[in-house]
Amino acid sequence: MLARMAQWYPWIVLLHLSCAIVFVGAVAFEVLVLEGLHAQFDAATMARIEQAVMRRARRFMPFVVALLFLSGFALFDIRCGGLQCIGTPFSYWLLLKVALAFGVLGVFVSAIVAGARGRMNPCRFRTTHRIILAMMIGIVFIAKMMFSL
Numbered sequence: 001m002l003a004r005m006a007q008w009y010p011w012i013v014l015l016h017l018s019c020a021i022v023f024v025g026a027v028a029f030e031v032l033v034l035e036g037l038h039a040q041f042d043a044a045t046m047a048r049i050e051q052a053v054m055r056r057a058r059r060f061m062p063f064v065v066a067l068l069f070l071s072g073f074a075l076f077d078i079r080c081g082g083l084q085c086i087g088t089p090f091s092y093w094l095l096l097k098v099a100l101a102f103g104v105l106g107v108f109v110s111a112i113v114a115g116a117r118g119r120m121n122p123c124r125f126r127t128t129h130r131i132i133l134a135m136m137i138g139i140v141f142i143a144k145m146m147f148s149l
């Protein structure tokens with residue numbers, strides 16, 4: 001199974017990277033662009049814009065995040081030979097990356113649930129996205145450096 005999956009490795013990395021670009025890109029847009037609009041629109045208009053963005057994101061982002069994690073598990077399994085690599089410096093960085101990823105997933109799911117229940121307010125929206133973006137920057141840094149650290 002692992003050997004057969006290994007030949008698909010480059011495609012799985014491509015899928016993983018594409019999902020990461022969409023997920024990280026959406027959060028970066030919300031923090032770097034949407035937040036900056038508060039100075040130009042009144043609070044009620046901004047709340048409507050943010051709710052519309054969350055509604056739109058709820059349509060496709062759970063699918064993207066699910067694919068990101070599933071492809072991540074496959075990459076982990078192949079790269080680590082199941083759990084054989086555990087104990088190497090590479091494995092500690094990879095495990096830190098996975099722990100951060102589950103942190104992002106936890107915050108993301110709680111934001112989606114709060115939004116669906118109408119309990120998302122501009123302050124919570126801002127704080128949630130800043131926390132997620134900071135964790136994602138850590139994930140991407142580790143992803144690119146873990147082979148040489």
Ligand code: HEM
Nearest residue numbers: 013017020068069072073075076079098101104139140143
């Ligand atoms: C928020 C979630 C995640 C983000 C944003 C993310 C992002 C990334 C990025 C940008 C890369 C580099 C891809 C490249 O070099 O082309 C990567 C690689 C990797 N990711 Fe993730 N990832 C996430 C979750 C996960 C999870 C949950 C796992 C495992 C359970 C995982 C396992 C891996 C592995 C093993 C690699 C190395 C692939 C390689 O270059 O050989 N990732 N990730």
